[in-house]
Amino acid sequence: MKTCKLGLIGCGNRSMAHIRGMEPLENAIFVSVADPNAERAKEKAEITGATKIYKDHKELLDHAIEDGLDALIICVDPTAHTEDMELRAIDMGIPFIVEKPMTIDLDLAQRIADKVEEKGLITSVGFQDRYLDLVDMIKDELPKHKQGGLVYGAWIGGVPGPWWWQKKDYCGGQLVEQNIHLLDGLRYLYGEPLSVYATSSTGINKAGENGISPEYDTDDHSTVVLRFPGNVTATLVSGCYSKWGVRPPCGYQITLNDMVIDYRLRNNITFITANETRDIKRTMEQTNVLDEVFVDAVLTGDGSKIRSPYSDALISLKLAYKCNESMESGQVIYFD
């Protein structure tokens, strides 16, 4: 059996999901890990059994050939995607999974996408929900009904801890960093939007108070209205000001002419009609599927089952930044 030898770049929180995702696979092993935070790198090497520990992506890539790497998992913070990370991996012909948002530099992202295309390299971006059984169910259900209707999407919680999360310039803000999952999901379900209008607000969370970083300057909440073909209008709200115990449900509520689909983020889905209410729980761990599909693609050379290659993920990233643009200008943005 062929084995996919993996290098892990970035050993923070998100890397654990991929470590768990790769763990059940007999055809994937971690060979090397890299992180400037030596403690994190050592810990992830111990968990994965990787024998090589490097101080950063550069050192890991310097040794990639001798370590026999077949693929990379890139889980660095949004500010850390340098010119010599993905572009160098592509030059070396090494496929990769990269976490969303793939960078906060759209110019760099475009050059990465162009180079991936030119080389025909296998890539996968961490839009885990595209592999979720509940999202498949929505995708199967929608064509059975009259087209058109309203969609409400929500991701509302508190302020996440990472240092790079609380300053908008470091991660793009909550929509770009977090609610991009539901934004990407709207594209996955409805195609490309015709227009967006967005608004945002600050002033609830105070920098330096209640455990919030002194650097906090991101939006407390934002609302995006997206028009899609087929008479679909989606309202997508993001919020990071609500306290534990008083948070509303996250996910999508889709109102069709004869059904309501109530999808609770990564948990369950309820299909409601005049005659029936059907509730279905999530049965799988979607990041595991994302990882398995990627490893199969690397080993077979067939990337057709990857649901979010870099080029497609870039469309979602650009869309999220267009929404930010509308938040700032107050203008509707129309797409050709």
Ligand SMILES: NC(=O)c1ccc[n+]([C@@H]2O[C@H](COP(=O)([O-])OP(=O)(O)OC[C@H]3O[C@@H](n4cnc5c(N)ncnc54)[C@H](O)[C@@H]3O)[C@@H](O)[C@H]2O)c1
């Ligand atoms: N797909 C998802 O559902 C999901 C969930 C959480 C986070 N994420 C994304 O994953 C990424 C990482 O998030 P996180 O929570 O793990 O962040 P984190 O801050 O916990 O970890 C990032 C790690 O990258 C390391 N790093 C920075 N530069 C590096 C370099 N040059 N070489 C090697 N390591 C380097 C940092 O030292 C840090 O340990 C972010 O883009 C985040 O948005 C995705």
